Amino acid sequence: MGLEEKLPSGILLTSVEKLAGYARKSSVWPATFGLACCAIELMATGGPRHDLARFGMERASNTPRQADLMIVAGRVSQKMAPVLRQIYDQMSEPKWVISMGVCASSGGMFNNYAIVQGVDHIVPVDIYLPGCPPRPEMLLDAIVKLHDKIQNMKLGANRERQITELEQARLRRLPLLPHLRAEAEQ
Numbered sequence: 507m508g509l510e511e512k513l514p515s516g517i518l519l520t521s522v523e524k525l526a527g528y529a530r531k532s533s534v535w536p537a538t539f540g541l542a543c544c545a546i547e548l549m550a551t552g553g554p555r556h557d558l559a560r561f562g563m564e565r566a567s568n569t570p571r572q573a574d575l576m577i578v579a580g581r582v583s584q585k586m587a588p589v590l591r592q593i594y595d596q597m598s599e600p601k602w603v604i605s606m607g608v609c610a611s612s613g614g615m616f617n618n619y620a621i622v623q624g625v626d627h628i629v630p631v632d633i634y635l636p637g638c639p640p641r642p643e644m645l646l647d648a649i650v651k652l653h654d655k656i657q658n659m660k661l662g663a664n665r666e667r668q669i670t671e672l673e674q675a676r677l678r679r680l681p682l683l684p685h686l687r688a689e690a691e692q
């Protein structure tokens with residue numbers, strides 16, 4: 507007989523990891539970081555038609571210290587890159603990044619020296635969102651997928667084990683020379 511059968515009905519059993527994941531995903535606070543035309547779609551997502559408040563995310567933070575999600579909406583110029591990184595560094599842990607639109611993800615049609623060819627050169631990206639510009643529905647879909655990722659995030663030793671496993675799986679996919687592969691597998 508399991509413990510839950512001894513408890514009165516209405517008691518919910520869960521793990522600390524699941525509870526922390528649920529609390530985190532339900533209280534993500536985005537930093538306002540609109541850089542170009544994609545920011546208009548980002549603003550539309552917060553409006554009454556798409557209603558970002560449904561996900562507990564209507565509070566856009568004007569200080570990075572009270573934000574844990576950076577939505578990079580638009581192309582990142584070389585001049586803006588250090589500012590973006592500084593804001594990311596000031597955000598509270600754990601933190602996540604959505605790269606919104608083809609310009610933020612890869613430079614897009616701006617294949618020139620003035621634009622960073624992908625914001626992942628500056629900050630680690632959790633979700634890449636395609637499109638020019640992505641519609642608010644696409645951003646909401648990315649946010650729901652990020653929530654799923656946050657909900658299933660491991661804690662403590664479990665998290666370190668998960669990171670090691672992911673790194674090893676990534677190394678196995680790389681076309682390494684045999685002696686480098688042997689080193690990586692040690």
Ligand code: SF4
Nearest residue numbers: 543544607609638639
């Ligand atoms: S992806 Fe399109 S809409 Fe977004 S910043 Fe680039 S040009 Fe503008």
